[in-house]
Amino acid sequence: MHKKAFIGIIIILILFAANVIYIGNKNLWFEAKNSYWTILHTGEGLREGTLVTLSGLNCGEVTELQPSEDNKIRVVFTIRASLTKRLTDGSFVKVLRAMMIGEKKLEVVPGPRGKKQVPENSYIPGLDLQEMTDLLSTDQLKQFTPQLERILDNVDIITSSLAKNRDMFDKIVITLDEAHLMMRAMERSFLFKASVQEVMREDLKKKEKK
Numbered sequence: 001m002h003k004k005a006f007i008g009i010i011i012i013l014i015l016f017a018a019n020v021i022y023i024g025n026k027n028l029w030f031e032a033k034n035s036y037w038t039i040l041h042t043g044e045g046l047r048e049g050t051l052v053t054l055s056g057l058n059c060g061e062v063t064e065l066q067p068s069e070d071n072k073i074r075v076v077f078t079i080r081a082s083l084t085k086r087l088t089d090g091s092f093v094k095v096l097r098a099m100m101i102g103e104k105k106l107e108v109v110p111g112p113r114g115k116k117q118v119p120e121n122s123y124i125p126g127l128d129l130q131e132m133t134d135l136l137s138t139d140q141l142k143q144f145t146p147q148l149e150r151i152l153d154n155v156d157i158i159t160s161s162l163a164k165n166r167d168m169f170d171k172i173v174i175t176l177d178e179a180h181l182m183m184r185a186m187e188r189s190f191l192f193k194a195s196v197q198e199v200m201r202e203d204l205k206k207k208e209k210k
Helices: 002-026 081-086 132-136 139-164 166-192 196-209
Strands: 033-040 051-054 057-067 073-080 092-097 104-109
Touching: 033 081, 051 073, 073 081, 073 104
Parallel strands: 051 104
Antiparallel strands: 033 073, 051 057, 057 073, 092 104
């Protein structure tokens, strides 16, 4: 009885060790890593353990976030030692977010081949992620203000003209309706290998019956 219990414990320990090795290899626990650092304007969305990728491959993680003397964020991160030979002069780090709503990560962009390799514990330039709210709250939007005003003015002129000229409005509606029918006919002719004219005639007949 005691022998069976001992064997069971051994099997459980072996399975546990195998899982640890598997998870460790997947999360790069047992591979040597080199540290580097960068400076970002903000650390929002970043934390210790944030994923670091290189050409889309998981290669490390953020290990430290500290404010710098000029109130920016000093970010220390690791990269698998086997990949650090790709870090040459001209490399940089940028903050990315998956699908606009996912967690942020650091993407390392390697420099040109043939350049000098970046030493361990060195600085690599960083680029912050520009969110849509950041764009709307910065002076960059002011560059498009004149164009937006001209577009709105033109839309206002067109809508005013259409309101005064009912015949023109009706013609535009008919034209858009015909364009819609043609687009649907082209799509269906592609799917069913029929001619566009045949499909359009069928759609018009269906529309007249309604």
